[in-house]
Amino acid sequence: MMNNHIPAFLSLRYFLSVFACISALLLTACSEQHKPVQSTELRRTTSSQIENPPTYKTMQNSEITQHTFKVLKNNPDDYGEESYQIKTTEGNLSIYSLNLNAQQGKQLASVKAGECLTLYSQSDNFIPIEDYISVMELGEIKIHPCK
Numbered sequence: 001m002m003n004n005h006i007p008a009f010l011s012l013r014y015f016l017s018v019f020a021c022i023s024a025l026l027l028t029a030c031s032e033q034h035k036p037v038q039s040t041e042l043r044r045t046t047s048s049q050i051e052n053p054p055t056y057k058t059m060q061n062s063e064i065t066q067h068t069f070k071v072l073k074n075n076p077d078d079y080g081e082e083s084y085q086i087k088t089t090e091g092n093l094s095i096y097s098l099n100l101n102a103q104q105g106k107q108l109a110s111v112k113a114g115e116c117l118t119l120y121s122q123s124d125n126f127i128p129i130e131d132y133i134s135v136m137e138l139g140e141i142k143i144h145p146c147k
Contacts, residue, residue, distance in 0.1 A: 064139065067126040068118040069093060070146050074111045084108045086117070091128035093117075095135040107141045116146040 069088035078085045079097075086093040086108065095108060111117050119126070120139035127133070 064120055064122060065125055066118060066120045068116050069133075071111050071113055071115050071117055073113055074109075076109055086111065088117070088133075091131045091133050093133050093135060095119075095138060099137055104138060104141055107143060111143055114146070116144050118142040118144065 069086075069090055071086060071088055073087040078087075080094075083097050084093070084095040084105075086095070097105065100108075119135060119141060121135060121137055122139060123137045124135050126135070
């Protein structure tokens, strides 16, 4: 009599166990991607406690770029999750907030329309691209009346 044996790769039990393992792995991987995001203020505080960005005094030996912007609008409601958004006469400043310390954050939030904002950076050249000026590494910030 012939043995009615189905090979392992075709059996329903084998298929279901492989399917269950793959599903469990996918669910685990997907759940890692959907963890809740910290609030912007918490991230700003945490990042500023870990590392302080370079200041003008510590960057003096390398090339420093500075640029002055006249502020048209600065509303904290316009800020993104990871950046400060400030409208200037030269375009919209988008300043990456995770590299800022608490003092720099307060300075940027306190700038009023009509004031001038001078920014120093070691790596950014302050060139607008499609009306946005991206600032990734900010050094010193100076707020002053416009001349």
